[in-house]
Amino acid sequence: MTKIEYKHTHIAAKKKLGQNFLLDKNIPKKIVRESGIREGDRVLEIGPGFGALTTAILEVVPSFTAIEKDRELARFIREEHPQIELIEGDFLKAPLEPLAAGGKLAVLGNIPYSITSPILFRLLDNRHLVASATLMMQHEVAQRIAAVPSTKEYGILAVQMQAFCDVKYLFKVSRSVFKPRPEVDSAVIRMVPKAADPVEDCEGFRLFVRRAFHQRRKTLWNNLKEYYDNSAVPEATLKLRAEALSVPELITLFGQLRAIDRGDADERSF
Numbered sequence: 576m577t578k579i580e581y582k583h584t585h586i587a588a589k590k591k592l593g594q595n596f597l598l599d600k601n602i603p604k605k606i607v608r609e610s611g612i613r614e615g616d617r618v619l620e621i622g623p624g625f626g627a628l629t630t631a632i633l634e635v636v637p638s639f640t641a642i643e644k645d646r647e648l649a650r651f652i653r654e655e656h657p658q659i660e661l662i663e664g665d666f667l668k669a670p671l672e673p674l675a676a677g678g679k680l681a682v683l684g685n686i687p688y689s690i691t692s693p694i695l696f697r698l699l700d701n702r703h704l705v706a707s708a709t710l711m712m713q714h715e716v717a718q719r720i721a722a723v724p725s726t727k728e729y730g731i732l733a734v735q736m737q738a739f740c741d742v743k744y745l746f747k748v749s750r751s752v753f754k755p756r757p758e759v760d761s762a763v764i765r766m767v768p769k770a771a772d773p774v775e776d777c778e779g780f781r782l783f784v785r786r787a788f789h790q791r792r793k794t795l796w797n798n799l800k801e802y803y804d805n806s807a808v809p810e811a812t813l814k815l816r817a818e819a820l821s822v823p824e825l826i827t828l829f830g831q832l833r834a835i836d837r838g839d840a841d842e843r844s845f
């Protein structure tokens with residue numbers, strides 16, 4: 576276990592909380608610059624840790640909210656940055672509505688690898704409360720979110736995120752700027768929820784995307800025939816694999832399908 580000592584606090588870095596702390600001072604400034612936040616924005620930082628990104632945010636926004644799960648680090652941030660509203664708790668459980676206070680949140684964070692997907696889907700599910708999310712995560716996950724069609728990275732994550740958000744891959748961050756040093760590199764991406772959802776039945780679309788990509792090597796016809804009446808879909812489209820279709824093309828396809836009532840409503844609630 577790596578011991579970290581910083582100012583008046585020392586902790587044993589906890590792997591299960593994804594505690595890899597940024598040592599570099601320029602990267603946090605770059606993240607804040609790319610986030611586009613301005614004074615007056617409602618900022619929410621996920622996992623401030625020892626405050627590497629916190630300090631850079633404070634140069635632009637004099638006060639904001641941060642959620643930190645680790646008790647010692649929460650105490651550290653309270654002592655170092657009393658102007659911040661520090662919530663000691665789990666981002667995945669914290670109610671976001673009161674934090675948005677009738678507006679929208681600019682979310683920033685160097686997020687723990689182990690809960691990247693739950694964080695992304697929580698933000699997606701609460702997109703009406705989110706103005707933007709600028710997040711550092713495992714490089715491979717950032718690539719999958721920003722992937723383009725007909726690449727091995729393109730799949731469920733890319734389609735889910737890009738259908739509802741404008742996604743921009745910003746820059747890669749070497750593993751060497753963290754302590755303890757992780758086994759993988761990181762990258763920063765920015766996501767801005769679209770003004771309007773491209774589909775009405777968001778849950779149905781989520782299910783459709785999972786089905787379409789269920790067996791990547793299979794054609795759309797083979798992956799979908801069991802669940803939908805495909806009669807309104809051009810035959811040429813059904814012969815393709817899901818990975819060949821762009822996000823707008825998948826949205827169009829979803830609009831052409833009619834669900835077959837198989838009495839399997841439970842499957843919708845994953």
Ligand SMILES: C[S@@+](CC[C@H](N)C(=O)[O-])C[C@H]1O[C@@H](n2cnc3c(N)ncnc32)[C@H](O)[C@@H]1O
Binds near residue numbers: 592626628664
């Ligand atoms: C990758 S570290 C980043 C720390 C700091 N922002 C930095 O860049 O050096 C992730 C941080 O998130 C915190 N954390 C882990 N799980 C969390 C959760 N569910 N909710 C809030 N914070 C969490 C960890 O304790 C840690 O401080």
